[in-house]
Amino acid sequence: MTANKGNIELTKVSKVYPNGVVGLKDINLKINRGEFVMIVGLSGSGKSTLLRAINRLHDVSEGQILIDGQDITKASGDKLHKIRRSAAMIFQNYNLVKTSSVYRNVMSGRVGYYPAWKGALGLFTKEDQELAAANLDRVNLLDKYYVKARDLSGGQQQRVGIARALMQEPSVILADEPVSGLDPKTTKVVMNDLKKLNEEDGMTIILNVHSIGLALKYASRIVGLKNGQIVYDKPIAEVDKRDFKEIYREAGDDSSDAADDAEEA
Template sequence: MIEFQHVHKSYNNGFIALKDINLKIEQGEYVAVIGLSGAGKSTLIRCINRMHDITDGSLQVNGVEVSTLKGQEIRTLRRGIGMIFQSFNLVSRMSALKNVLVSFVPDMPFWRKALGIFTKQQKIEALEALDQMKILDKSFTRVDQLSGGQQQRVALARTLAQKPQIILADEPVASLDPVTAQQVMSDFQRINEELNMTIIMNIHHVELALEYATRVIGIRNGEIVYDGPASAVTENVLNHIYNGKLKEELTMV
């Protein structure tokens, strides 16, 4: 479980990104975080894996207070939390398989890291992750030769290989065409349902959020202004979240 209690986040320039966030997310939920640009969506999910430190309040993941962790404790936390980015964060000159194998590097002995030697079991698990994402046939293809959707699937396979309990996704379909975005969102939905994996996604595409997520959190000016089932989101709710600027926001995507 993920629990925010009176969480605040401000930056050194004085900008307040999150204001008194109180939130519980249970294991197996598929949550979409929506709102205007700069509303605090990315900050919210990046606090969960300590990419950003909170300024005040309590943030716990499975009963562990995230803000007090140090060194190896932070690395252990992040092993259980996969992170998917808009830009895929793949090594373009390497094959899909080698990109997935990178997920094992943090736990490897130094000499294996230095020589790039992976065990047979690690290779099997990496191939299984690619197969799970239905991209096994691209295992030995350089990722810069893959489409955007295929690259995002490789990124998902890399995350699955580390066997996380939680996946955080920061605008994972923002750079994809509409058809491919639908396919990738379906992949997230399948992972959520088949593996009972918690997925928390910051997303601009409101229609995709409502179609695929089961729960929607709306943020405006750093505050949660809506938290409920995706099926209950109405035009009035969207106007409240976006302060009447939804159409303007969508033209910026």
């Protein structure tokens, strides 16, 4: 499914919001197929902006973003939809329709393969219905097929989000703080699901995270952002816990709680 796919390249990417706030500044980043990249940094460092720029939930002000050699920053219409399908997004707040069933939420990840009217009416093929069941089974939620999303726990809702992302048959999964607010046991379940997709399917995972401990445990590479710029980029074998002190230090601070957490992780 992901053979030779899942390569991301950002060249001189900047994002300036209408109010003048700089979200990203001169980002140059190349991520290869099959990497598990964890993006770390303070709140407001540009982590979410970076992820949303990759699949163009945000337009960038300057620069180029290639997904498997195709420039998503200049694409439009059907070409944009096709490129977006290859980079599925998992959201911090799950982004589910709480009054709909788990099945309908998962199938919403497939609507990009159908004319709008078919997707709206739920006219999905038998093959795609079977794919939805298979993807729910992968995250151990097949027994919740007919349950309303509102009746699930936070961890279960996030795993529905993973199953929905898989319906796009992506080569890249972008996850924006996917375990924020989850308890440690549920966090482990969700992270293990993502790691399994990375290792078994060769899927590229790019994930924003606050927890340094999770970054050290799951990442194959850690990228640090500060004030919209990349200030750190190393494969996990070269990462030292002490490196995080500079990434998380506020201007004028000599220490940080995040750096202390890194020493304890």
